[in-house]
Amino acid sequence: MHVVIMGCGRLGSTLAQKLDAQGHHVAVIDQNADAFRRLGDGFGGVTVNGIGFDRDVLRAAGIERADAFAAVSSGDNSNIISARLARETFGVSRVVARIYDSRRAQVYERLGIATIATIRWAADRMFRFLVPEDRxxxxxxxxxxxxxxxxxxxxxxxxxxxxxxxxxxxxxxxxxxxxxxxxxxxxxxxxxxxxxxxxxxxxxxxxxxxxxxxxxxxxxx
Structure with a gap:
């Protein structure tokens, strides 16, 4: 598979390393070139410095041949714009976006874009650990x-x-x-x-x- 990841923070770099270790072709986009240091010396994929919802940047990352796309930057707007471009403009079949606002996440799920609402999910898991229930x-x-x-x-x-x-x-x-x-x-x-x-x-x-x-x-x- 060729996977394009937008965002090289802790989540993006961890995801990229995992995919690379399993033999997938990975391209990582980030507007901060220093962020690529998180990938380590053993990373065998491609890094592209630029804005993740710029079409030329996406093309440089191989979006036109991508099997999957993950938008995991720190901004909800950037993530959803790039995810919609990947799905609607470039026809990538497997697209997922990290969204902090759980209300937005539900809207974009209805548009056919898989979302991970990290804040709500993490808060819910912590709540259930702190206040255990019988179920x-x-x-x-x-x-x-x-x-x-x-x-x-x-x-x-x-x-x-x-x-x-x-x-x-x-x-x-x-x-x-x-x-x-x-x-x-x-x-x-x-x-x-x-x-x-x-x-x-x-x-x-x-x-x-x-x-x-x-x-x-x-x-x-």
């Missing part, structure tokens, strides 16, 4: 909106279909563990004693989902 969370998306939590079930759910659980809770079953093996559940999958069920939730819905799953199946499904 077991195994995944949280980069925008910190969707998570997967282990969902203990009331014994009344044994013998019921996954479809019934999803209809009752309004949430999707991401996967389940059965006899120590992960499995993708179908709507018709029958829940068995000992199943560990993991459901897709948001912070707004997780409480009600857990309450409904851990309560008896009052709907009689």
């Amino acid at each position: 077991v969370e195994v995944f949280r998306d980069p925008t910190s909106v969707v998570s997967i939590v282990e969902t203990p079930l009331h014994r009344d759910w044994v013998g019921k279909q996954v479809r019934a659980l999803e209809e009752r809770t309004g949430a999707r079953v991401a996967y389940l563990m059965r006899f120590g093996m992960g499995a993708l559940a179908q709507p018709s999958t029958v829940l068995q004693d000992g199943d560990q069920v993991f459901m897709l939730v948001t912070d707004e819905t997780v409480g009600s989902v857990l309450d409904l799953a851990q309560g008896a199946d009052k709907e009689g499904h």
